[in-house]
Amino acid sequence: MTAKPDSSSPRLALHASGGPAAAELLRSLRPMLTQWLPRQRWFAGKGRALDGLTLSAATELLPRPGTGAAPALPGLLHLLLGAHQGDHADCYQLLLGVRPVLPPALAPALIGRPAWGPLKGLAVYDAVPDQRLTGVLLERLRTPGRVGALRFAREAGAHLPPGLPARPLRAEQSNSSIVYGDTYILKLFRRVSRGVNPDLELPLALARTGCARVPAPVAWFEADAADPVTLGVLQPYLPGSSDGWRLALHALHREADFTGAARSLGRATAEVHTALAAALPTAVLRGPSLAAVAEEMTARLKAACDAVPQLRPYRVGLREAFAAVRELAEAGQGCVVQRVHGDLHLGQVLRTAARDGAGGGWSVIDFEGEPAKELAERRRPQPVLQDVAGMLRSFDYAACQRGASEFSRRWAEATRDAYCAGYAEAGGTDPREHSALLRAYETDKAVYEVLYEAHHRPDWLPIPLAAIRRLAQAPPSPRRTSP
Ligand SMILES: Nc1ncnc2c1ncn2[C@@H]1O[C@H](COP(=O)(O)OP(=O)(O)O)[C@@H](O)[C@H]1O
Ligand SMILES: [Mg+2]
Incomplete structure (x- = not known):
């Protein structure tokens, strides 16, 4: 079944044939999907009413039970579903399993049993925890080609073994991931938009330049439209790795030094930036385009001050941080921009131990960018200091988990210095020497955090507010631009 019943669907207009079967399918699933979708962790439109789907x-990857060559097997249905909320619409990827009887282990994945329509009386459920069905996805990725509205592709020369056992990754995520035999991990993007996802684009470009700091994509699939929509990326799984957040908290808990790890993380970040600059276009912001960066930051500050009263006492000092960038622009200085990670923090880096003669170290993952931003915005070249600022803010968040103390403050400062020193060693430029831009990007990030915490985790609001107090008072220092 392949269908395009509604050309007004958000973001996507796939080149697939329409049909009454798809319209009937959606009508029969609509009541249960309307309940189920907003409850998913990856649903982006929380807090707003869901007006329509x-x-x-719709692509049948395995025929529904009772039809096809193997009538007893579960069915697998792939949907791209538009969720309309007021005048806003998002598109979500759904993988639905279909069985007459749901095994008890899959009961939590149940979405519902349609009372009528093509799936009448069958259990319809989220297929991600069903290893039998996610095994089908791996099989498709092994054999590139088109299936209905989908196109499966593989990196040249990649050989994928058959039959690797699948398990869903049980982590709090904004997407869904499936691990195959501790060898590969498939990330299924949940909220999707037209255009290549940077989480495929950037690791692929990096791997093709020989940069070893990213798990290189081996296969992927997309909606087969004129302008493809990336739906999933398969890459090597790093067994036994720990993310930077866990490692940092562990070090803090033991009152241990983290500067060695931070220094090598700084080096890894610089290596990724250097490779991205070599692989993809760069530009220089000067004059009005650099001043526009300051204006955008100032506008975000104003919006945040309007929404969060606790921010208002610092408004003047924070605006100075952005005014310093405008002064750089007026002084005729330039700032190099390039493709960056876009959402770099301790949760986006994994460290593996050295083994089997292979060097361990930091890998950088999740190049999707900030999920709340539109795709075009996420793909826009930025100063590398945006990523550096993200990581520095993350050190501060980690340190605050241990409570405010002299030890936490010193730990954060030493970690920050070591990271910048490592970056300078491998990047040839020390972020601390570009204090005006770095302060502006840290401030912009902290303002975003204030807004986020005020809405989602008020208990955490003191963390960015403490940084805001510091950033609002930062003493004037020699200003230079990013190289
Ligand atoms: N290549 C990998 N090897 C091992 N674990 C991984 C790998 N990629 C991702 N993970 C695990 O999955 C988690 C989420 O991955 P991520 O790409 O950051 O997804 P999300 O967009 O949902 O944040 C990571 O924190 C990590 O625990
Ligand atoms: Mg992530």
Whole structure:
């Protein structure tokens, strides 16, 4: 079944044939999906009413039970579903399993049993925890080609073994991931938009330049439209790795030094930036385009001050941080921009131990960028200091988990210095020497955090507010631009 019943669907207009079957399918699933979708962790439109659902594409990856060559097997249905909330619409990727009887282990994944329509009386459920069905996805990735609205592709020369056992990754995520035999991990993007996802684009470009700091994509699939929509990326799984957040908290808990790890993380970040600059276009912001960066930051500060009263006492000092960038622009200085990670923090880096003669070290993952931003914005070249500022803010968040103390303050400062020193060693430029831009990017990030915490985790609001107090008072220092 392949269908495009509604060309007004958000973001996507897939080139697939329409049909009454798809319209009937959606009508029969609509009540249960309307309940289920907003409860998913990856649903981006929380807190707003869900006004309607439309179907952008439906592809049967395995026929529903009772039909096809193996009538006893579960069915697997791939949907691209438009979720309409007021005048806003998002598109979500759904993988639905279909069985007459749901095994008890899959009961938590149940979405519902349609009372009528093509799936009448069958259990419809989220297929991600069903290893039988996610095994089918790996099989498709092994054999590139088109299936309905989908196109499966593989990196040249990649050989994927068959039959690797699948398990869902049980982590709090904004997407869904499946691990195959501790060898590969498939990230299924949940909220999707038209255009290549940077989480495929950047690791692929980096791997093709020989940069070993990212798990290189081996296969992927996309909606087969004129402008493809990336739906999933398969890459090597790093067994036994720990993310930077866990390692940092562990060090803090033991009152241990983290500067060695931070220094090598700084080096890894610089290596990734250097490789991205070599692989993809760069530009220089000067004059009005650099001043525009300051204006955008100032506008975000104003919006945050309007929403969060606790921020208002610091408004003047924070605006100075952005005014310093405008002064750089007026002084005729330039700032190099390039593709960056876009959402770099301790949770986006994994460290593996050295083994089997292979060097361990830091790998950088999740190049999707800040999920709340539109795709075009996430793909826009930025100063590398945006990523550096993200990581520095993350050190501060980690240190605050241990409570405010002299030890935490010193730990954060030493970690920050070591990271910048490592970056300078491998990047040839020390972020601390570009204090005006670094302060502006840290401030912009902390303002975003204030807004986020005020809305989602008020208990955490003191963390960015403490940084805001510091950033609002930062003493004037020699200003230079990013190289
Ligand atoms: N290549 C990998 N090897 C091992 N674990 C991984 C790998 N990629 C991702 N993970 C695990 O999955 C988690 C989420 O991955 P991520 O790409 O950051 O997804 P999300 O967009 O949902 O944040 C990571 O924190 C990590 O625990
Ligand atoms: Mg992530």
